[in-house]
Amino acid sequence: MTRILVRLCRPRPAALVALSSLVGYLCTGQHSLTAMTSLSAGVFLLAVAATIINQIQERDLDARMRRTENRPLPAGQISPAAAAGFSLVLGFGSLFLLWSVGHVIAVATGLLCLLFYNLVYTPLKRVTSLAVFAGAPCGALPPVIGWVCGGGSLFEPGIWSLAALLLLWQIPHTLLFVLHHRDDFRRAGLPLFAASLSPEQTRVLLQLWLLAVAAVTVTLPLTGQVKSLPGVALFTLLAPILTISGWRMLARSDWRSGFVLLNLFLLLTLGCLVFDQVLHFQPL
Structure with a gap:
């Protein structure tokens, strides 16, 4: 089961998102190890929660593509309900970690990314190839999360x-x-x-x-x-x-x-x- 959950999480893309948030934090000149750990873990878990929800939404499409047909959901290795519960736990955990770093804007921005990715970008992919333009902001905001966690001004x-x-x-x-x-x-x-x-x-x-x-x-x-x-x-x-x-x-x-x-x-x-x-x- 552990191996199935790791594959469901798709950790490599999530790690890149977490790295970009960490860079945003470091660019403020701050270097608190506790804050960097909470920030990186929070953004990583947020990205994982979003990708699990995405896989639940697209499990029918994944089943038709050779590249994704063996993922845990289309392969029947885990149920959508179990995957949803897992993503819910990770999502709440990520928001708690971002809150612990000490900035409500970070939590709000993270939640916005999650909602926009899964409620706007993912459904649009079925309708138009231009959905990529709707999804791009979700990948651009993690450094902003790190920046505000480091005390940087949005101006x-x-x-x-x-x-x-x-x-x-x-x-x-x-x-x-x-x-x-x-x-x-x-x-x-x-x-x-x-x-x-x-x-x-x-x-x-x-x-x-x-x-x-x-x-x-x-x-x-x-x-x-x-x-x-x-x-x-x-x-x-x-x-x-x-x-x-x-x-x-x-x-x-x-x-x-x-x-x-x-x-x-x-x-x-x-x-x-x-x-x-x-x-x-x-x-x-």
């Missing part, structure tokens, strides 16, 4: 440049995933992105999204999120690397490599932000 531009980066990153990330698994999505009867576009138009659209992601990356040092000279140098390199490498992959319609590149880019970006904060670390 400071730095946190919104980081949120904008994650918002824009979500779009090509999701679209490349759909393009790579388009046969599975057809089997499930889901609307396909760019179904009315030619291959060339699809490539150009994705290349423009990459340029937008690279452009926002450059704004992080300009808004004060990157302070050290090594950090600025790293971000100066990240943007052209993403643009040049991604452009070449998309020119070959290599959707999978583009997807992997975007994931690696985000990990490097978050890692560089942590590295920059470590350089400015001052003991309490």
